[in-house]
Amino acid sequence: RYKEGGKAGARDESFERRLNFLRRLMEFGQETVDPAQFVSTMKSEVFPERVYVYTPKGDIIDLPAGATPIDFAYQVHTDVGHRCSRARVNGREVPLNYQLKTGDQVEIVTTNRGGPSLDWLNENLGYVKTSGARRKIAYWFRKQNRDKHISAGRDVLERELKRLGLLDSMTFDSVAHLFNYERVDDFLAAVGAGDINGGQISKTILEGERKDRESEQSLLRVTKPKPSVSVDVSNGVSVMGTDGTMVNLARCCSPMLGDKIIGYITRGRGVTVHRADCPNVLNMPEQEKERLIDASWSRVSQEQRYSVPIAIVAYDREGLLRDISTVIADEQVSMSAVNVNTRQNIATFQLTMELSSMSQLARILSRLENVSSVFEAHRCNPR
Structure with a gap:
């Protein structure tokens, strides 16, 4: 206990706590003959605001008064707390909001899967007393939600890039930077949580592309010699x-x-x-x-049109082609090379549109995906 450096300090502090605890037990044990009186005195006079319980191996766990088996589980190890499903106290199964008493022997039954319950954070239900356990439970849920939001955000971003035909040419990092995010996971989490939607992504990408073109053209104008x-x-x-x-x-x-x-x-x-x-x-x-x-x-006229291959996937139904054609006609867009393939009630349209800009492409794709039974519309990748 006299070594310095490393984790020795932490070990000495723990040792001192246990040693002091044993000294106090010995003092009261010497002064008290009746075992029942000994336990009662220890509860009421020695440690009125703490409870000291035992693991099945006999280790002492120090907890605040009112602590529950869940608090005990998190004190043993975070993973034990997360996977806690049942508890036995002195060999008898108790509810997880049971208030532990000094001298109790506590056994935690864990599951291989799952995690904490949101009910544990409900103060009215009395499942958790310690701030440490409450903090670990809240962090677990934040992390779970963040992982879900990142996954959902990745799906949204992939869909928007695919719609614009930019999935292979634009990185997630570059899109995140357009929104002033340094970490792509933070950006994806914001998208997955609904703070940033697909329309905002498309609009920002197209605005970034426009600024890049203007910068390139400005650079060409000032570069000498030409x-x-x-x-x-x-x-x-x-x-x-x-x-x-x-x-x-x-x-x-x-x-x-x-x-x-x-x-x-x-x-x-x-x-x-x-x-x-x-x-x-x-x-x-x-x-x-x-x-x-x-x-x-450079020097693109407003009348310029580009042949853009589009794919539309939908559940086949009567009037589907008519509704798709109506959207295209409303945009005053020429359509050619239409090919329709139907398999197992899924209709896939391959067609070519004459479009003037990326913004027009994004607008038409959004309108097509709003057509009943259409679940995907995107620009075809280069072949």
Whole structure:
């Protein structure tokens, strides 16, 4: 007990408490002949505000007066408290809100699964006396709810990114930073708790994309000397380092205004512009990647339209195609290449829309998902 450093101090303090306890017991034991009087005196005069109970192995647990088997369980170990299901005192089963008395031997019966009950935090029910046990129970529930909120938030964010076709090109961290969250789990928990909804996520992502484009265009305007630039006015794409070259949008990934893009110098067909997350670009052989070239959106006219492949999944019903067509018609959007596949009462629509912007895409997808029996509408990933 005289060693210093490490955990010796904690061990000495515990040892002193036990030693003092035994000394006091010995003093009263020497002065009292009747065992019943000894216990009564110890309860009323020595430790009036504490109870001292025993584990099945004979260890002494010090608790405040009014403590219950649940307090005892948490004093033994947090996990024992969390998994406490029943209690026996002096070999007899008692309710969990039973008030322990000095000299009781307490045995806790645990379960392999489950956790504490919310009733334990209800002061009117008298399950918990100690602040330590109450704190551990409350933390357990906060952690459980946080885990659920993070999981739910992850589902919401994945759904929004999938709807916009950005699931493979935008990270959760980048979205969290748009909302000024440093930790992505904190952001997901806020989404899962309903503090941030899917509409806010889409709006903020699109606003971030717009600001990025404006920053890129401002940088291009002030950079000197200007590099040779090829601008395809019909598509609104600027390709750095070329001049007078034909520019086409790739059909494999159908890039649209707002997507991060990259150019590929073809053999004899000018420059093909892909989405930056297009599998054909990502899986390109190393020697072919030498043909990749920077590209950005520029000088886009309001009349510009982009062919965007959309998938709609719904429970099949009469009038479903009509209701979907009505939404598209209300948006004054052209639709082509419609393909419908029905299997086990699930209808999957593959269609191509002519859209002008990401915001229009987000609005149409939201309206489509509000159609009765439709449970998913999203932009198709690059193939």
